[in-house]
Amino acid sequence: MNTREIIQTSQAAAPIGPYNQAVRAGNMLFISGQIALDPQTGLLYDGGDIAEETRLVMDALQAILNAAGSDFSQAVKTSIFILDMAAFGAVNEVYGRYFEGMQAPARETIAVAGLPKGARVEISMIALIP
Numbered sequence: 001m002n003t004r005e006i007i008q009t010s011q012a013a014a015p016i017g018p019y020n021q022a023v024r025a026g027n028m029l030f031i032s033g034q035i036a037l038d039p040q041t042g043l044l045y046d047g048g049d050i051a052e053e054t055r056l057v058m059d060a061l062q063a064i065l066n067a068a069g070s071d072f073s074q075a076v077k078t079s080i081f082i083l084d085m086a087a088f089g090a091v092n093e094v095y096g097r098y099f100e101g102m103q104a105p106a107r108e109t110i111a112v113a114g115l116p117k118g119a120r121v122e123i124s125m126i127a128l129i130p
Contacts, residue, residue: 011063013037016116022064029068029127033081034060035119044117050087054094057123062098065127072098074128075105083120085111091121 007022012034015021022031036045036056045053065071082091088109115122
C-alpha cells in the first residue's frame with residue numbers, strides 16, 4: 001500500500017525547483033528547506049533583518065505543518081542552513097519561540113557558502129502527523 005502524499009499549501013511559497021513543499025510518507029512528514037519567500041509574489045524578503053527573515057521561514061514551516069494536519073509539537077528533526085554563523089544567536093532566538101513550552105526536536109545548524117535566491121537562512125524539518 002502506497003501511503004506517499006504530496007503536501008502543498010498556498011500559505012507558503014511555491015517550490016522554485018523540481019521538489020514539493022512536503023511529502024507525507026505514512027505518519028511522517030518531510031518538509032523541504034524553506035527560505036523567506038513571500039507566498040503571493042515568490043519574492044525573497046530583503047529587509048536585512050535576520051530575525052524577521054527567520055520568522056518568515058518558521059511561518060512557512062508552520063503553514064506546511066498545518067496543511068498536513070500537524071504542528072511544531074510533532075517536529076522530530078530540523079536542519080538549519082545559515083549563511084553567516086555570526087547571525088546564529090538571532091536565528092536561534094526566533095527559532096526557539098516556535099517551540100516554547102514543548103520539547104524541541106533534534107537539530108543541526110550548518111554554515112553554508114550560499115543559499116537559493118540569496119537567502120541567509122533555510123530550514124527543513126521532519127515531523128510526525130498524529
